[in-house]
Amino acid sequence: MKDGQTFSSPLQGGSGKEFLGIHFVNCGTYGRIYKNRQGTAYTGHCPRCMHPVRVRIGPGGTGNRFFKCFCP
């Protein structure tokens, strides 16, 4: 008898915290940027130099989940 097997799925939908992975090449680090409220772009900044990053979301955009950023 199998009983009490419960899985909680991390994919709940709702207030989705979608993010992209960013490789900050010049700073040699990785980070994440999160979708804005309007759902039009992912915005964030480099954790080392605070350089702002913005990836627009649009029709025909890439399905890329990982981007490179070259901080100045």
Ligand SMILES: [Zn+2]
């Ligand atoms: Zn940087």
